[in-house]
Amino acid sequence: MNNIFHHIIHTSGKQTLQSLLLGILCFSFSICVFPIRASAHSPSTIVDMAGRNVIVSGRAERIITTFKPATLSVLSLGLADRLVAVDSHSPRVEINTAVYPAMRDLPKIGNRSMGLNLETIMSLKPDLVILYAQKDGIRIADRLAGYHIPAVVIVPENMAAIKDTLRIIAQAAGCPERADRAIQAVDHIMSVVGTRINGLPDQRRKTVYYAGPKGFFSTASGNMLQDEMISMAGGINAAHAFTGFFKSISPEQFVQWNPDAVLACREIRSSAGKYLRKPELAEVTAIKTRQVFCIPSSNAPWDFPSPLSALGVLWAGKRLYPDRFQDVDLIKEIDQFHEILFSRSFTEIGGRLADTVNP
Amino acid sequence: MKNDPVSDPKSAVSSVHDMRYMTVILTILLAGLFFVSLMVGRLDIGWKEIRTFVCASLFGTPVAPELSSKALVFTLIRFPRCLLAVFVGMGLSISGAVYQGLFRNPLVSPDILGVSAGCTFGAALGLILPGNSFMIVRILSFAFGLTAVCLAVGIARMIAVRPILVLVLAGLVATSVFSALLMVLKYMADPYNDLPAIVFWIMGSLNRVEWNDLYIIMPVVGAGLFLIHVLRYRLNVLSLGDLQARSLGMNPTLYRVIFIMISSLMVAVTVSTCGQVCWIGLVIPHIARTLVGPNHSNMIPVTMLLGGIFLLAADMLARSITAAELPVSIITALTGAPLFVYLLYKNRGSGWI
Numbered sequence: 001m002n003n004i005f006h007h008i009i010h011t012s013g014k015q016t017l018q019s020l021l022l023g024i025l026c027f028s029f030s031i032c033v034f035p036i037r038a039s040a041h042s043p044s045t046i047v048d049m050a051g052r053n054v055i056v057s058g059r060a061e062r063i064i065t066t067f068k069p070a071t072l073s074v075l076s077l078g079l080a081d082r083l084v085a086v087d088s089h090s091p092r093v094e095i096n097t098a099v100y101p102a103m104r105d106l107p108k109i110g111n112r113s114m115g116l117n118l119e120t121i122m123s124l125k126p127d128l129v130i131l132y133a134q135k136d137g138i139r140i141a142d143r144l145a146g147y148h149i150p151a152v153v154i155v156p157e158n159m160a161a162i163k164d165t166l167r168i169i170a171q172a173a174g175c176p177e178r179a180d181r182a183i184q185a186v187d188h189i190m191s192v193v194g195t196r197i198n199g200l201p202d203q204r205r206k207t208v209y210y211a212g213p214k215g216f217f218s219t220a221s222g223n224m225l226q227d228e229m230i231s232m233a234g235g236i237n238a239a240h241a242f243t244g245f246f247k248s249i250s251p252e253q254f255v256q257w258n259p260d261a262v263l264a265c266r267e268i269r270s271s272a273g274k275y276l277r278k279p280e281l282a283e284v285t286a287i288k289t290r291q292v293f294c295i296p297s298s299n300a301p302w303d304f305p306s307p308l309s310a311l312g313v314l315w316a317g318k319r320l321y322p323d324r325f326q327d328v329d330l331i332k333e334i335d336q337f338h339e340i341l342f343s344r345s346f347t348e349i350g351g352r353l354a355d356t357v358n359p
Numbered sequence: 360m361k362n363d364p365v366s367d368p369k370s371a372v373s374s375v376h377d378m379r380y381m382t383v384i385l386t387i388l389l390a391g392l393f394f395v396s397l398m399v400g401r402l403d404i405g406w407k408e409i410r411t412f413v414c415a416s417l418f419g420t421p422v423a424p425e426l427s428s429k430a431l432v433f434t435l436i437r438f439p440r441c442l443l444a445v446f447v448g449m450g451l452s453i454s455g456a457v458y459q460g461l462f463r464n465p466l467v468s469p470d471i472l473g474v475s476a477g478c479t480f481g482a483a484l485g486l487i488l489p490g491n492s493f494m495i496v497r498i499l500s501f502a503f504g505l506t507a508v509c510l511a512v513g514i515a516r517m518i519a520v521r522p523i524l525v526l527v528l529a530g531l532v533a534t535s536v537f538s539a540l541l542m543v544l545k546y547m548a549d550p551y552n553d554l555p556a557i558v559f560w561i562m563g564s565l566n567r568v569e570w571n572d573l574y575i576i577m578p579v580v581g582a583g584l585f586l587i588h589v590l591r592y593r594l595n596v597l598s599l600g601d602l603q604a605r606s607l608g609m610n611p612t613l614y615r616v617i618f619i620m621i622s623s624l625m626v627a628v629t630v631s632t633c634g635q636v637c638w639i640g641l642v643i644p645h646i647a648r649t650l651v652g653p654n655h656s657n658m659i660p661v662t663m664l665l666g667g668i669f670l671l672a673a674d675m676l677a678r679s680i681t682a683a684e685l686p687v688s689i690i691t692a693l694t695g696a697p698l699f700v701y702l703l704y705k706n707r708g709s710g711w712i
Binding site: 092113114214215217239241242247248249250251252253255256278279280282283 | 400401402427428431432434435436437542545546549558564566567569678682683684686
């Protein structure tokens with residue numbers, strides 16, 4: 001190598017030396033840049049939300065989702081056309097089929113509550129499977145990894161984790177830039193709520209009772225996303241002290257908590273109305289002042305983990321503190337958010353808030 | 360059969376005394392516990408307030424405005440719930456006692472024969488059918504409960520050897536079949552609308568009771584309890600076997616059908632009101648038998664009272680230990696299962712099984 005250098009310097013002089021240095025510079029620059037560009041299309045390792053190291057193949061073209069939050073996250077990233085199969089529950093979420101009608105015809109690989117069909121998953125030759133952490137999710141992810149199928153586990157159980165989920169899926173699918181767009185949209189909504197809730201004195205914070213999907217007297221514990229959403233919207237979850245999953249309470253406990261507002265899950269919309277008529281609950285502030293709402297929307301549950309949870313927080317803030325959110329045009333914000341995530345506005349896909357509970 | 364009144368008149372006399380004594384004690388215990396349970400709950404309601412509320416509802420005396428909310432909670436939530444616990448406890452334990460006497464098998468109960476599983480499947484089917492009428496839920500619950508018991512008994516009769524063991528196994532078959540059918544329903548159900556409703560229904564809990572439920576459960580279970588109480592000596596005859604029953608001038612098939620219908624109806628009504636509450640139907644009749652012997656004339660009233668006491672106490676714990684409700688089946692299983700083991704151990708070698 002030295003001989004060649006000497007030869008060049010002696011034969012071509014100063015000008016050649018300059019172009020050589022330039023060449024070396026370009027070469028070293030390309031060394032630095034090349035692995036970065038290469039990583040987008042060659043295997044790299046990411047850490048999923050269960051702390052597992054996952055080798056992903058660069059750009060994922062055949063994605064399988066195994067539960068509703070995963071499907072909605074993939075759709076939010078604009079990756080719908082890369083789905084080759086989904087869980088059997090996902091096509092029943094109206095927004096999924098409104099945004100991506102072809103989902104109805106995709107193969108179904110089972111679901112979280114009844115189990116997944118590993119054979120169907122394998123037969124579809126996916127290059128990315130997105131799994132849950134509960135039940136057999138992690139075990140299946142490890143088995144798939146053993147067959148060299150990248151499988152990431154996501155745990156979108158709080159707002160920060162919902163954003164991490166977007167990041168991990170985008171990274172695993174080889175298009176990290178897509179996550180930024182969706183995360184910015186979520187952050188925008190959160191800042192709209194944050195600036196209005198900021199400075200709300202503790203004594204003005206409303207106590208909110210969340211009526212869960214299993215029934216009016218089943219509520220979300222302090223560990224759950226719904227608790228965080230209520231607190232982000234400026235309220236206090238009546239069942240904040242509870243730990244674990246959904247918990248049943250007695251109607252007496254509900255009367256004792258005497259919440260200022262009730263946010264009912266959309267699954268119990270049809271039955272929630274009957275509680276407004278019950279004389280034994282009539283003295284409860286929320287019922288007396290008609291502060292009982294059904295959590296939107298007509299096409300997706302905003303109180304369950306997905307980027308749409310941000311809209312759930314915005315909506316809750318607007319309903320709990322209408323005076324503070326006077327300047328917020330709810331539908332406009334919602335439309336913009338959908339536009340960014342799904343390239344179609346909420347109104348365009350026929351979405352309605354559907355948040356009233358009729359007695 | 361150490362207390363068999365037919366073979367031992369002396370023991371019959373003493374058992375009648377025992378029985379009266381026992382019935383009085385248990386009735387007092389049930390009444391006392393009922394009163395205590397009216398005062399226990401998440402909301403503090405003392406006996407003075409209860410007196411005011413009772414006077415108010417009986418004689419129309421005014422209730423202070425600051426107590427009106429408590430009065431409503433008491434009359435519309437707590438009181439019906441305590442009442443329901445007593446009726447469900449009595450209904451389930453008596454069904455258990457009837458099945459045990461009827462099939463001459465101490466190991467059966469509505470849970471073991473598959474009646475509960477059948478009723479649950481029927482209720483779930485009713486829930487996902489269009490229309491969503493509560494009457495359909497109850498009718499289907501009863502129909503499938505009855506189907507389950509017929510299936511179990513049919514299988515056992517077909518096999519016709521080692522009847523005690525085979526009936527338990529046949530019950531296991533019926534339970535599995537209906538559990539599997541329930542899984543199919545859950546699998547097909549819409550995760551957003553039907554599934555939560557089914558899951559909610561299956562959870563054994565008394566927290567969703569309202570007077571409307573009691574208007575159905577009180578007459579049905581009440582009439583069932585009354586009929587079984589009146590016909591209880593016929594259970595003695597039936598438990599001697601069909602041949603003996605015929606020779607005593609009784610139509611065993613007719614009475615078998617009547618008893619099965621009544622018990623299954625009681626189970627169906629309770630399951631479609633508060634889901635599956637396990638262990639009561641199996642354990643309570645055994646406790647009663649240990650206390651007053653196997654004669655149904657004595658054992659039926661004692662079972663009834665014990666069932667009421669047991670579920671009332673269990674539900675009192677379920678609704679007051681923590682701010683969140685504990686599923687009442689956790690308490691009945693955790694107390695019932697060890698109790699059953701103890702009874703098995705204590706009565707081993709006495710021809711009990």
